[in-house]
Amino acid sequence: MAIIKKQRIEKLKNKASEMLSRSIDQHINLAVTGLSRSGKTAFITSLVNQLINEGNKSKLSFFDPVHQGNFIAAKRVPQKNYQVARFDYEGGITALTAKQPHWPEPTHGISELRLAIRYQPKSSLLRYATDMATLTVDITDYPGEWLLDLPMLKQTFEQWSDVTLALLKQAPRNSYAQEFLNKIADIDPFAPANEEQIAQLSAEYTQLLHQFRHELGLSVIQPGRFILPGELAGAPILEFFPYAGFDDIDLNRYQNADDTSFIGMLRARFIEYKESVVRKFYQKHFSRFDRQIVLADCLNPLNKGEESFADLELAISMILESYRYGQSGIFSRVFSPRIDKLLFAATKADHVTPEQHAPLVSLLNQLIHQSKHHISFEAIEIKTLAIASVKATSSGFIQHQGKKVPVIQGVTQQKFEQNDDAESSTNKQITLFPGAVPEKLPTQSYWQAQAFNFINFAPTQGLSKHECLPHVRMDQVLQFLLADKMI
Amino acid sequence: MAIIKKQRIEKLKNKASEMLSRSIDQHINLAVTGLSRSGKTAFITSLVNQLINEGNKSKLSFFDPVHQGNFIAAKRVPQKNYQVARFDYEGGITALTAKQPHWPEPTHGISELRLAIRYQPKSSLLRYATDMATLTVDITDYPGEWLLDLPMLKQTFEQWSDVTLALLKQAPRNSYAQEFLNKIADIDPFAPANEEQIAQLSAEYTQLLHQFRHELGLSVIQPGRFILPGELAGAPILEFFPYAGFDDIDLNRYQNADDTSFIGMLRARFIEYKESVVRKFYQKHFSRFDRQIVLADCLNPLNKGEESFADLELAISMILESYRYGQSGIFSRVFSPRIDKLLFAATKADHVTPEQHAPLVSLLNQLIHQSKHHISFEAIEIKTLAIASVKATSSGFIQHQGKKVPVIQGVTQQKFEQNDDAESSTNKQITLFPGAVPEKLPTQSYWQAQAFNFINFAPTQGLSKHECLPHVRMDQVLQFLLADKMI
Secondary structure, three states: OHHHHHHHHHHHHHHHHHHHHHHHOEEEEEEEEEEOOOOHHHHHHHHHHHHHOOOOOOOOOOOHHHHOOOEEEEEEEOOOOOOOEEOOHHHHHHHHOOOOOOOOOOOOOOEEEEEEEEEOOOOOOHHHHOOOEEEEEEEEEOOHHHHHHHHHHHOOHHHHHHHHHHHHHOOOOHHHHHHHHHHHHOOOOOOEOOHHHHHHHHHHHHHHHHHHHHOOOOOOOOOHHHOOOHHHOOOHHHOOOOOOOHHHOOHHHHHHOOOOEHHHHHHHHHHHHHHHHHHHHHHHOHHHOOEEEEEEOOHHHHHHOHHHHHHHHHHHHHHHHOOOEOOOOOEOOOOOOOOOEEEEEEOOHHHOOHHHHHHHHHHHHHHHHOOHHHHHOOOOEEEEEEOEOOOOEEEEEEEEOOEEEEEEEEEEOOOOOOOHHHHHOOOOEEEEOOEOOOOOOOOHHHHHHOOEOOOOEOOOOOOOOOOOOOOEOHHHHHHHHOHHHOO | OHHHHHHHHHHHHHHHHHHHHHHHOEEEEEEEEEEOOOOHHHHHHHHHHHHHOOOOOOOOOOOHHHHOOOEEEEEEEOOOOOOOEEOOHHHHHHHHOOOOOOOOOOOOOOEEEEEEEEEOOOOOOHHHHOOOEEEEEEEEEOOHHHHHHHHHHHOOHHHHHHHHHHHHHOOOOHHHHHHHHHHHHOOOOOOEOOHHHHHHHHHHHHHHHHHHHHOOOOOOOOOHHHOOOHHHOOOHHHOOOOOOOHHHOOHHHHHHOOOOEHHHHHHHHHHHHHHHHHHHHHHHOHHHOOEEEEEEOOHHHHHHOHHHHHHHHHHHHHHHHOOOEOOOOOEOOOOOOOOOEEEEEEOOHHHOOHHHHHHHHHHHHHHHHOOHHHHHOOOOEEEEEEOEOOOOEEEEEEEEOOEEEEEEEEEEOOOOOOOHHHHHOOOOEEEEOOEOOOOOOOOHHHHHHOOEOOOOEOOOOOOOOOOOOOOEOHHHHHHHHOHHHOO
16 A cells, blocks of 8 residues: 555656656757758768767867766657658768778758757756756758758849849859850740740759859859759759840730740749749748758868859858848748857868868858848857868878978878779878968969868778767857757 | 721630630549559550641541541640659650660659640530630649558558558568568567667568569559658658557557557558658649549569469559548548549550450459449449550461461560660560460469460550551540540
8 A cells, every 4th residue: 555655656756757857858950051062961970979979989078068067868869750851870970980981972852860968957947856858959951052042032033033144154154054045045035935945944054053063063053952853853843944135025024924935934933943942941941940050161162263262152141141030131030930049160170280270260250241141140149160070180290391380191082982992992191281271251362372272081990880970179069059958 | 096996806806705715625634543564654655646646647536536527636735733743755755766666764753744635616505605625634644552552541550550461471472571571570569669670671661562563563562652752762751661469469558659669650650651641642633633544454464473463453452442432432422532534444455466355354344343342433434445555566367277376466575775786686576376365353274274475565666756656445545534525
């Protein structure tokens, strides 16, 4: 009898504690995206790795919950959204810790991963309520192109055509786009639409977008779904392109042109794309994010030259557009996303010598703050960091002509060989000073001097799945994105 | 002044005629699907080809609008649904009319094509109202597996597991499935779910479905989206499988198991699949279809043997299930699809000698009417036909041991060679009597005799894009599906 009573009381106590615990549990929807092949998959893999292996060779001294001993443990738990691919952590960590380590395969489209982080509340009322609390983090990985599509929501087809054509006519895009521009200049806008011709020209436009991305290393690829079509492959919604002759046509006639005319069909599909692709992404995903990290590879554009760098600038200003609320922004305050923290991280910081990290951050800051939008961000905290998700080099000094010169050392990245001779492939260790990162937006003289040579390194050998990966400032990333929810 | 007035009257007259014409225009949503690699793509390509080239070597004498001279012309027009892939007619007709003709590549997922058919109304009031009317036909091509998923809507996870496991334990599936069945027998249903293990077992189950489809030539592949995942690739919604131990567990405990338990997670994903994949297909597409044609290759299952044929039987009875309304059907009459005509076509009729067409249709009829469902179809007209979308053989007679024996002649199908020597590949013409088609469901003695040898033929050479393709009974297909809307 006494035992039963005791059990019952115990049960009630547990229940009360559970209810209390539930009410203090926290939740964050963390969105991760990237520009210019910035290493999104390596980043998420490292972030998860740092948290689930915490305590095993971890170096997270700038992440307060770890530094102050509140962090208990983290684990992956099943995601709640069954219709979005699971982020392939297993594949990522296996690539990085393989005998012949290589960077993980890039992800296509959207994927998710849920982490549960147990911690001991130290401050506020919580410490008296319970011994443990859980922070649930839903990480969503999505292509940077989808973020760059959002500004389309406030554009008409005319405006979008103007902006897109201006880009196509400038260097470096114009060297690829001339033939396409000639073809679309010949279109009779009010003639009956020829679906096959539109399909053909759209395929050429899509081909250009692939070239801009992969050959020129550009960031502004619009419409983003064209290069990652998924289930929409072959659907008319992905078959349109800018119209070139708005200066010469009767705009009244344009307004009245129906969907069976050439221009009417292009416009109808543009509108459908905005509503069914861009707005749907906004409603289903973007509007639910609490925090966003945008990864940007600034080194590759510096390598590629002025035009590639200018494109990164444009991409960042387009992204900031989506976080600007009010009359002139895309979203009204009522329908605004609820993001309260936005982190821009310059990745691959380990690819330059440590004293270059400060100029790298300074450069990224300039990219962000030269934009005139910063006045409207009162509701969002913005931060910039230079990071390496998985550190691939070591740094030191050499003596050169009597001077101490900073250098990094790493294994140059070769294409990962598929055959059995993989281990004997020609990866070699090199030591170098890759060059100085300009701390302000580069001037003409910087571009003319071409005094930089950033090289891609492979991940270091001998990493273990069950230990924390070496990194640069991942703890500061965690501190900014998660720490305030773990007090 | 007089001219302006005349123009105005003309305009009003046109407008009145247009309004009248619009009101008599007809529209059909025609759905095409298939079982056992039945040649859906060739069928749709031929159907479109017959209509748009009508008059140029066409043989559509059983299609009344052509026979009676009401048919004016047909053309492809842009589809209205921008988010569904366009059916690749150009690719299909190019493959069939190539120098080295080959069957078109099978389609994946759903695609659409819209035809506008101009005709002269002959009867009813219409002939007095206008000279021309238009029948708009929206053709939707979708995988047979999606149709076979519909019965899942009325199953619980327990019921679905029972039915699916019964199939897996029978020949011919059991020869492949034993290892998988052993693995799932070991699952502890109430243990915490291990997502990686569920992902791994789901991958094995999906692999089995591929083998059933491609190695065993089976028709019942469920859940259908597992083998054509599209954008859901890697998503938890495609990661579940039947549970094997329902006889041994406490069903009360099962009902209360939450989503974090092994069985709870399987059940949750099964339910999500039903709601978000199956019901969504039903609502977005299936419920809008007016007419359905189900293509079935009966010859290949006859070749493969008793078990493959039994699977075709099962598939047909599952399909009929979706057209059975009322209490015991899947859909109530209120939410029923609006299909009024359902055509089952046995394809590849040109692969047997002409006197075998009657037994072929008779066999198909038996497959349909042995099912006990036919009593409930009062609202739907069902027809069966033996057809060849694109006729690949010619038929004749040879003298054999003093008797006249019917034969067909065609080019045996070789893998289409990609290299430049394609034309010198080893396709050869053969003449044969492929065997007798049983006109009733085959008996044991039929299977034991194995007196049949159906061979796949390549399309004949020398076909032209701008002429009607040779066919068997495509005119009767058109008569059944379209003619009553062109009166």
